[in-house]
Amino acid sequence: MKLTLKAVIIAITVVIVSVLYSGLYTLEEGLQGIVLQFGRPVGEPVTEAGLHMKLPFVQEVRRFEKRLLVWDGDPNQVPTKGREFIWVDTTARWRIADAKKFLENVASEAGAQSRLNDILDSVVRDQVSSSELVELVRSASWKVPEGEALKEIPKEREEELKREIARGREEITRTILTEAQKIIPQYGIELVDVRIKRLDYVESVREKVYERMISERKRIAAQFRSEGEGRSAEILGTMEKELRQIRSTAYRRVQEVQGKADAEATQIYGQAYNKNPEFYAFLQTLESYKEKVNENAVLILTTDSDFYKYIKNANPSQVRIPPAP
Amino acid sequence: MTEKPTLNDMLKKIQQQFKRFKGGRPVVILAAAAAVVVVVVLWTSWFTVQPEETGIVQRFGKVSRTAGPGLHFKLPYGIENVRLLPTARVLKEEFGFRTVAVSTVPGEKTRFDSRSTYTDESLMLTGDLNVIDVQWIVQYRIEDPIRYLFQVRDTSKTIRDTSEAVMRRAVGNRLGRDVLTTGRVAVASEVKTEIQKILTSYESGVRLVTVELQDVTPPDTVKPAFNEVNESRQDKEQTINKAQEQANREIPKARGVATQSISEAEGYALERVNRAKGEATRFEAILGQYEQAPQVTRRRLYLEAMTGFLSDMKGLYIVDKDQKAMVPWLPLESSGQPSAQGRKP
Numbered sequence: 001m002k003l004t005l006k007a008v009i010i011a012i013t014v015v016i017v018s019v020l021y022s023g024l025y026t027l028e029e030g031l032q033g034i035v036l037q038f039g040r041p042v043g044e045p046v047t048e049a050g051l052h053m054k055l056p057f058v059q060e061v062r063r064f065e066k067r068l069l070v071w072d073g074d075p076n077q078v079p080t081k082g083r084e085f086i087w088v089d090t091t092a093r094w095r096i097a098d099a100k101k102f103l104e105n106v107a108s109e110a111g112a113q114s115r116l117n118d119i120l121d122s123v124v125r126d127q128v129s130s131s132e133l134v135e136l137v138r139s140a141s142w143k144v145p146e147g148e149a150l151k152e153i154p155k156e157r158e159e160e161l162k163r164e165i166a167r168g169r170e171e172i173t174r175t176i177l178t179e180a181q182k183i184i185p186q187y188g189i190e191l192v193d194v195r196i197k198r199l200d201y202v203e204s205v206r207e208k209v210y211e212r213m214i215s216e217r218k219r220i221a222a223q224f225r226s227e228g229e230g231r232s233a234e235i236l237g238t239m240e241k242e243l244r245q246i247r248s249t250a251y252r253r254v255q256e257v258q259g260k261a262d263a264e265a266t267q268i269y270g271q272a273y274n275k276n277p278e279f280y281a282f283l284q285t286l287e288s289y290k291e292k293v294n295e296n297a298v299l300i301l302t303t304d305s306d307f308y309k310y311i312k313n314a315n316p317s318q319v320r321i322p323p324a325p
Numbered sequence: 326m327t328e329k330p331t332l333n334d335m336l337k338k339i340q341q342q343f344k345r346f347k348g349g350r351p352v353v354i355l356a357a358a359a360a361v362v363v364v365v366v367l368w369t370s371w372f373t374v375q376p377e378e379t380g381i382v383q384r385f386g387k388v389s390r391t392a393g394p395g396l397h398f399k400l401p402y403g404i405e406n407v408r409l410l411p412t413a414r415v416l417k418e419e420f421g422f423r424t425v426a427v428s429t430v431p432g433e434k435t436r437f438d439s440r441s442t443y444t445d446e447s448l449m450l451t452g453d454l455n456v457i458d459v460q461w462i463v464q465y466r467i468e469d470p471i472r473y474l475f476q477v478r479d480t481s482k483t484i485r486d487t488s489e490a491v492m493r494r495a496v497g498n499r500l501g502r503d504v505l506t507t508g509r510v511a512v513a514s515e516v517k518t519e520i521q522k523i524l525t526s527y528e529s530g531v532r533l534v535t536v537e538l539q540d541v542t543p544p545d546t547v548k549p550a551f552n553e554v555n556e557s558r559q560d561k562e563q564t565i566n567k568a569q570e571q572a573n574r575e576i577p578k579a580r581g582v583a584t585q586s587i588s589e590a591e592g593y594a595l596e597r598v599n600r601a602k603g604e605a606t607r608f609e610a611i612l613g614q615y616e617q618a619p620q621v622t623r624r625r626l627y628l629e630a631m632t633g634f635l636s637d638m639k640g641l642y643i644v645d646k647d648q649k650a651m652v653p654w655l656p657l658e659s660s661g662q663p664s665a666q667g668r669k670p
Contacts, residue, residue: 027387028386048387049385049386068527093483133450133454153500157453192527197493198446201450210456210544210547214550220554222557225557225564228561228564231568232564235565235572243575243576247583257591257594258593261598264594266601269605272605282623283608286626289630290630290634300643302643303643306624307631312645
């Protein structure tokens with residue numbers, strides 16, 4: 001009797017505990033729960049964290065994330081409008097907006113991921129193939145800077161750079177988002193954000209781009225060297241000009257100074273010698289005789305020369321003293 | 326709080342042993358069980374928060390409060406749980422490289438790994454459709470631990486994705502040249518603002534501390550070509566300097582030489598004029614005296630001059646004026662040494 005009472009008490013306790021245990025459930029912050037009765041969703045999803053009640057045994061709770069979730073697609077090789085193949089890697093944020101729909105349509109996060117893969121991949125593909133590569137890279141509002149920065153870019157590419165682009169990266173991402181948002185809500189999913197994470201040339205194109213970059217660099221290098229040589233020639237030219245100017249100015253000055261001196265000297269001589277030109281001629285001739293003569297010279301004089309006129313005759317009658325001028 | 330289950334197990338074991346010793350009497354068992362419960366309750370009713378951390382207490386999963394550093398009490402296990410987050414610490418995400426080992430020894434270098442595995446993160450297209458390798462870091466703090474935990478799952482992945490998308494956009498809106506040189510700071514600050522805006526819109530509870538560009542380089546294949554440009558820039562300078570050097574060497578010298586020749590000319594002028602004046606004066610002096618006795622002076626001057634003149638001659642022939650006919654056959658070219666007087670015919 002005592003034993004049965006004890007057993008009954010124990011049994012009742014067990015029942016109460018298990019009813020409580022089954023009738024109460026906790027919901028972690030950041031999660032939402034949906035109550036299922038025999039597998040069928042009942043009532044609105046529970047979004048408030050904390051302790052909640054449900055019908056014991058007949059109802060169960062499925063918990064889903066309430067937080068913002070990550071979708072990270074595999075990089076896709078997609079051709080752009082300009083037929084360039086590029087790798088596009090997109091990433092998206094999403095959350096479970098309607099737990100009931102979510103449960104009915106995709107059941108789990110894995111299901112949602114694969115559904116997102118399908119939808120986003122195709123939307124991204126559509127958008128990328130209908131855009132130019134530049135449009136994917138840049139914002140529409142971006143203006144190519146002028147002046148200095150463009151110096152290193154070859155002329156023909158400058159044209160390409162400056163071309164206005166219809167849509168920019170933002171616009172394309174926005175379109176991807178709106179396009180995807182048209183389809184996605186039916187799965188109970190809210191697509192918050194889609195972004196192009198990476199964009200890269202496929203290997204073969206990349207090699208070509210590298211080659212182009214190298215040739216551009218070489219071109220710039222050649223330009224620098226040529227500029228250097230040009231500048232050098234310019235400097236040397238200026239130098240030559242300056243040298244010639246200096247030298248010729250000096251020459252001119254020398255000639256002027258010397259000429260002036262010569263003129264002055266000539267004037268002085270003229271004035272002096274003009275007083276008795278005949279005597280000057282005589283004196284100057286004698287002076288010039290005194291100059292060193294050729295040592296091998298032989299002179300033949302006749303006895304009627306002034307110098308030797310006395311050699312034959314002490315008083316040559318025909319010799320007469322010339323009158324003074 | 327991982328030690329709690331182990332603690333439980335331990336207590337259970339003790340309890341079992343206890344039971345074996347005492348022969349399983351119910352009262353003892355109950356007492357032991359009660360003791361275990363009390364211990365567990367007490368043991369799980371407090372927690373400590375480190376200075377850099379914040380504790381978030383959840384009652385039945387719902388956030389009830391946060392706790393700063395120090396000792397705190399809570400309702401026991403199963404009712405209240407606590408999560409600790411390093412809110413004061415600056416966390417870091419690296420792009421394009423990974424820090425392998427941060428040196429603890431002062432002076433030793435931190436090692437980095439920037440293998441090609443990470444180039445996927447760092448290679449990007451610039452506005453002029455060139456490829457550039459940008460490595461950067463993002464530092465952030467958990468500003469709002471509750472949002473950090475419960476608004477976004479996998480926050481660090483979200484930060485990474487956002488950073489990459491934003492960085493690529495910023496670089497895509499610039500010329501490669503700008504990113505490599507002057508645009509670095511602008512890129513970093515633009516990216517920081519943009520990432521922060523997006524993370525705030527996600528309510529991620531994250532505050533960016535800084536975004537910093539690390540190595541920004543052309544891709545490896547293209548690097549030599551970029552270096553060549555730098556070299557050519559040096560070459561250019563060098564060529565110009567060489568020319569300038571030559572000019573600097575020659576022009577001052579030429580100026581000097583010019584001044585020299587002018588001075589010399591001036592010297593010449595002085596000399597010339599002085600000589601002229603001197604000679605003129607001399608002539609006038611002689612002329613003055615000459616005019617006193619022209620005949621005699623003239624003859625004297627003549628004879629003086631002739632004496633000197635004739636002494637320098639190799640040979641001298643004095644020919645009688647009446648015998649001019651003999652002149653043609655004089656042995657003018659004879660190799661002998663004719664005396665100064667010559668031969669008399």
